[in-house]
Amino acid sequence: xxxxxxxxxxATIVALPAIAQxxxxxxxxxxxxxxxxxxxxxxxxxxxxxxxxxxxxxxxxDADEMTLGIEDGVLATEDTEAVDTx
Ligand SMILES: [Ca+2]
Ligand SMILES: [Ca+2]
Numbered sequence: 001x002x003x004x005x006x007x008x009x010x011a012t013i014v015a016l017p018a019i020a021q022x023x024x025x026x027x028x029x030x031x032x033x034x035x036x037x038x039x040x041x042x043x044x045x046x047x048x049x050x051x052x053x054x055x056x057x058x059x060x061x062d063a064d065e066m067t068l069g070i071e072d073g074v075l076a077t078e079d080t081e082a083v084d085t086x
Contacts, residue, residue, distance in 0.1 A: 021041070032060035
């Protein structure tokens with residue numbers, strides 16, 4: 001099952017940026033990313049997308065929930081979307 005192994009590898013790679021992203025997103029420093037905080041970094045994030053990622057419905061995303069969002073491409077960083085090489 002090459003696909004599964006690749007997925008696991010991808011999750012490992014993605015998990016670290018998620019923590020870095022959290023530091024960037026979490027402007028009030030409570031360790032969680034609110035919709036408002038996320039929309040500052042991801043302006044295209046809709047409330048529906050946020051609700052979908054908020055697995056435990058506490059209206060914030062923790063690092064795990066953010067990781068899923070990044071894996072799903074819902075939380076696409078601008079760096080990966082518009083590659084601006086300089
Ligand atoms: Ca926060
Ligand atoms: Ca949550």
